[in-house]
Amino acid sequence: MTGTELVVDGVTLTAGAHRLVEDVSLTARSGEVIGLVGPNGSGKSSLLRAVYRVLRPATGQIGVDGTDAWSLPARRLARTVAAVVQESGGEFDLTVLEVVAMGRTPHKRLLDGDTPEDADLIRSALAAVDGTDLAHRPFDRLSGGERQRVLIARALAQQPSLLVLDEPTNHLDIRHQLEVLGTLRRLSATVLVALHDLNLAAYYCDRLYVLCDGKVTASGPPADILTPRLLAEVYDVTSEVTIHPRTGAPQVTFLPQTPHLTTPVEADPSSS
């Protein structure tokens, strides 16, 4: 399956009198991994909610392979777009395997059972998040990170051509963060992912969109936009950005706000 082309065109999102996102445009070409970054409250989750059709834009359009996402039949949308979001629910009293199997629902008719192909997809989705051993555990007794991995497996089992994820590395230890992002990177689907960790975003995403106060402040390949100046403007932090010699990706080092934890540049032995 190839990836969907996503075109967010001039989208404004509101909740009552509150403007959550204003005139945001974004494109994701087939198979691209697009990162959404930005401070708390900058509008990342709201924008994702509009893409997976929970929050209807007040103005603007969301195009999925040239069709307005909000006019697609629900079943067709569910075959195209899978979402891993913070506010999931409805998985109580189910085993992990049953939760992952829910990902196959959009591909079936009512009362259809799981085919051997479904069973393979479910197993390999669970294996992709290192969750094979969790298969028969009750979902609601898993740790936060285990749950997160299972929800990602459910989205993988759905075989979407557009995968939308809101902070998928939340709760995950570093090994599982790297594994999950590596898995997303290898998918042929288009991926739109909100991430807080800028170094992971820089390494795994083709392009980033930086949101600030509900607007796109910068967009482009990570190496072009992750500069100390932009990070100071957007996050109000001091940082240094280097290109990592082995990954080739920009690597951000944040300097502590507490001066005594920072070695003055002139006394830095590596600079002599």
Ligand SMILES: Nc1ncnc2c1ncn2[C@@H]1O[C@H](COP(=O)(O)OP(=O)(O)OP(=O)(O)O)[C@@H](O)[C@H]1O
């Ligand atoms: N239903 C709502 N009613 C009013 N304000 C809302 C509503 N939903 C979100 N907001 C506000 O809109 C802004 C954007 O929220 P959003 O959750 O999209 O930000 P975010 O970038 O995902 O933040 P975080 O990084 O903290 O998850 C915030 O100021 C939030 O408080």
